Amino acid sequence: MPALEAQLAIHKVAKENAQGLYASPPAQGSGWQLDQLEVGVPGGDVLVRLHTHIAPGRLTAIVGPNGAGKSSLLATLTGQWAPHAGQILFDGQPLTRWPSADLARRRAMMVQDGSVAFDFTVQEVVELGRYAHRLQPSRNEAAIVHDAMAATQMEAFAGRSVRSLSGGERARAHLARALAQVWEAPSGDQARWLLLDEPTAAMDLAWQHRTMDLLQHWAQVRGVGVVVVVHDMNLALRYADDALLVHGGGCLHGPVGDVLSLQTMRDVWGVGCFAATAPDGTQQYLFAGADVGMGLGG
Numbered sequence: 001m002p003a004l005e006a007q008l009a010i011h012k013v014a015k016e017n018a019q020g021l022y023a024s025p026p027a028q029g030s031g032w033q034l035d036q037l038e039v040g041v042p043g044g045d046v047l048v049r050l051h052t053h054i055a056p057g058r059l060t061a062i063v064g065p066n067g068a069g070k071s072s073l074l075a076t077l078t079g080q081w082a083p084h085a086g087q088i089l090f091d092g093q094p095l096t097r098w099p100s101a102d103l104a105r106r107r108a109m110m111v112q113d114g115s116v117a118f119d120f121t122v123q124e125v126v127e128l129g130r131y132a133h134r135l136q137p138s139r140n141e142a143a144i145v146h147d148a149m150a151a152t153q154m155e156a157f158a159g160r161s162v163r164s165l166s167g168g169e170r171a172r173a174h175l176a177r178a179l180a181q182v183w184e185a186p187s188g189d190q191a192r193w194l195l196l197d198e199p200t201a202a203m204d205l206a207w208q209h210r211t212m213d214l215l216q217h218w219a220q221v222r223g224v225g226v227v228v229v230v231h232d233m234n235l236a237l238r239y240a241d242d243a244l245l246v247h248g249g250g251c252l253h254g255p256v257g258d259v260l261s262l263q264t265m266r267d268v269w270g271v272g273c274f275a276a277t278a279p280d281g282t283q284q285y286l287f288a289g290a291d292v293g294m295g296l297g298g
């Protein structure tokens with residue numbers, strides 16, 4: 001079995017191998033250094049062990065089965081949950097030493113549950129993204145809010161109660177809020193980050209692709225680090241640079257095509273899968289259903 005395939009026998013190695021394909025994380029620097037990190041629900045068991053580095057300017061897809069710990073990892077990256085063990089360094093400094101106001105200007109989060117406590121309009125929700133900048137506002141505050149709504153085509157909904165929106169529209173409003181929060185670099189050339197938990201889950205096919213395309217653009221052109229939880233392997237294969245697969249208590253982190261191999265589909269999800277190449281050369285998968293091996297039904 002080739003070395004890569006051996007590493008991707010996930011269920012056999014995950015518990016021992018918390019490193020993945022990026023087995024030697026670079027020395028402290030920009031981005032997220034996950035140093036012998038153990039993630040879990042506060043007071044609960046450890047769900048995932050990780051030792052890796054997430055670099056800015058790349059789109060990293062977090063993938064894995066339901067309940068594997070993807071949202072728990074994001075909650076730990078944002079500092080909402082403390083790690084069970086190990087530490088997180090953000091731009092070389094322990095996350096716990098970062099003042100929350102500084103962090104809020106550098107990274108925006110979009111959670112899975114997009115419900116809001118008050119009856120805010122879409123514009124008010126997007127303006128909330130600018131709250132972190134209230135002490136040092138940009139000269140472009142109004143334009144940023146407008147442009148963030150335009151980026152997700154929500155200008156026409158600006159005055160609508162966010163509670164009245166469909167699931168996909170609400171997701172676009174919250175994405176606009178996150179974009180507004182990190183629209184401009186706060187100072188110098190510091191990288192900004194988007195940490196997004198299944199932003200495309202409620203979106204139709206077109207918006208799934210528009211959203212991932214937008215995020216890829218932000219990573220490639222603006223140098224923003226994008227960490228996004230997705231369940232759609234074809235979205236990950238098409239738009240992500242890297243995949244961080246969370247499974248069986250460990251993780252595999254590496255170039256998306258290496259991590260999300262045909263073997264991974266079978267080993268982790270038990271789903272038969274065929275590769276097809278799109279006209280633009282992107283590898284995509286056709287799924288043959290659960291536990292059917294390589295047969296296409298019948």
Ligand SMILES: Nc1ncnc2c1ncn2[C@@H]1O[C@H](COP(=O)(O)OP(=O)(O)OP(=O)(O)O)[C@@H](O)[C@H]1O
Nearest residue numbers: 041044047064065066067068069070071072073246
């Ligand atoms: N607040 C909580 N209290 C108790 N258990 C929790 C809590 N939040 C999550 N869990 C449990 O921790 C495990 C990991 O949950 P998490 O939401 O991180 O998974 P996930 O990989 O994001 O799953 P999904 O793909 O379904 O969104 C699950 O078994 C879940 O039931």
